[in-house]
Amino acid sequence: MPSRSAAPCPTLRRDGQQVLILDQTRLPHGEHYVALSTLEDAAHAIRSMQVRGAPLIGATAAYGIALALNSESGNTRLAAADLCLRATRPTAVNLHWALDRMQQVLAPLTPEARPAAAWAEADAIRTEDAAANQAIGAHGLAAFAPLIAARQGAPLQLMTHCNAGWLATCGHGTALAPIYATHAAGVPVHVWVSETRPRNQGLLTAWELNQAGIPHTLIADNAAGWLMAEGQVDAVIVGADRIAANGDAANKVGTYLKGLAAQAHGLPFYVAAPWSTVDLTCPSGRQIPIEERSGDEFRLIPGLDANGQLSHCRILPEAQQVCNPAFDVTPAGLIRAIITETGAHAPGQLAALHPARNSAHDSAHDSAHDSAHDSARLS
Ligand code: MRU
Numbered sequence: 001m002p003s004r005s006a007a008p009c010p011t012l013r014r015d016g017q018q019v020l021i022l023d024q025t026r027l028p029h030g031e032h033y034v035a036l037s038t039l040e041d042a043a044h045a046i047r048s049m050q051v052r053g054a055p056l057i058g059a060t061a062a063y064g065i066a067l068a069l070n071s072e073s074g075n076t077r078l079a080a081a082d083l084c085l086r087a088t089r090p091t092a093v094n095l096h097w098a099l100d101r102m103q104q105v106l107a108p109l110t111p112e113a114r115p116a117a118a119w120a121e122a123d124a125i126r127t128e129d130a131a132a133n134q135a136i137g138a139h140g141l142a143a144f145a146p147l148i149a150a151r152q153g154a155p156l157q158l159m160t161h162c163n164a165g166w167l168a169t170c171g172h173g174t175a176l177a178p179i180y181a182t183h184a185a186g187v188p189v190h191v192w193v194s195e196t197r198p199r200n201q202g203l204l205t206a207w208e209l210n211q212a213g214i215p216h217t218l219i220a221d222n223a224a225g226w227l228m229a230e231g232q233v234d235a236v237i238v239g240a241d242r243i244a245a246n247g248d249a250a251n252k253v254g255t256y257l258k259g260l261a262a263q264a265h266g267l268p269f270y271v272a273a274p275w276s277t278v279d280l281t282c283p284s285g286r287q288i289p290i291e292e293r294s295g296d297e298f299r300l301i302p303g304l305d306a307n308g309q310l311s312h313c314r315i316l317p318e319a320q321q322v323c324n325p326a327f328d329v330t331p332a333g334l335i336r337a338i339i340t341e342t343g344a345h346a347p348g349q350l351a352a353l354h355p356a357r358n359s360a361h362d363s364a365h366d367s368a369h370d371s372a373h374d375s376a377r378l379s
Helices: 039-047 054-071 075-086 093-106 111-151 176-184 201-212 221-229 255-264 347-353 359-374
Strands: 012-015 018-022 033-036 156-160 189-194 216-219 235-238 242-244 249-252 269-272 300-304 310-314 327-330 337-340 343-345
Touching: 012 054, 012 111, 018 054, 033 039, 033 054, 039 054, 039 075, 054 075, 054 093, 054 111, 075 093, 093 111, 111 156, 111 176, 111 235, 111 269, 111 337, 111 343, 156 176, 156 221, 176 189, 176 201, 176 269, 189 201, 189 221, 201 216, 216 221, 221 255, 235 255, 249 255, 255 269, 255 327, 337 347, 343 347
Parallel strands: 156 189, 156 235, 189 216, 235 269, 269 337
Antiparallel strands: 012 018, 018 033, 242 249, 249 327, 300 310, 337 343
């Protein structure tokens, strides 16, 4: 089967003055593309998780600005579009990073010049993310080298959580990019994919890996520790939604438990993310805002009914109280390395190495960030 890693990413693509997205709420049961034509379409796609994954959220927000300016491109419209998109999801900092970048390019321009510039900048964000994914893949493969050698030709046993593949980015993914690179290098690899309750993004990862012909096995989240104890895991690799200056990394809830289990078993735990996910305005993970999502994600389980139609099965009464934090924070001390497009770095080195340390970015980001911090669960 041809590898997806050689194909252009179909998760999000531009079609003239529209954007086509693969609707991830309908995966893995069917591939449906949705056209985004307005700012509201883009905001809805992010909020409802038709698009998801930190880098893809950022790129979609950038295109949301371009869509907003198609009809009107004055200062009021630009500010309102920015505000609307910033409020869609709180944890993935790529959203703010992309919107800051759009503001920096567009604010100084005349209204007439803005629409074309907005499309060009959104295209650049998408293209650069794909290039970052490619580099993360190469650096991840290099980081795996000692593990591959130790396996002496037996499959490298990797574990991942959530979906940090091409569905979540504009290229090959973050955590999955090194896995695709390992497979493409002819190294046998097997991936343990955790289901990732309650939104089950692990099913998306399994769907992706199936398409690429990469051996993998889906597991219940609770099986992860036992597999490590049994010696069936060589390393864990996950993505991130926001990495603080000290190297603490927020990612899909359940990541932290895998970090703890990996440490208990002496296994390397890698976080793969582009620099656009590193937020130097967050000193530590305690300042990262953690999204709390609807309890219905717990109470209702999606799947196909007897007629093959997408449907929801109720497993809890409406009145059942539940707690549904969508992310958790893995402390830097549990992370062996953070694999970025510039290499595999020790978490403590990030602040010093950040390639885009400039006061303009930081101050533009601070105001949006301060309000998000007010609701942070870890503050
Ligand atoms: O809620 P989601 O599905 O948007 O969360 C996604 C994750 O947690 C990913 O691991 C992260 O964004 C990295 S994606 C390359």
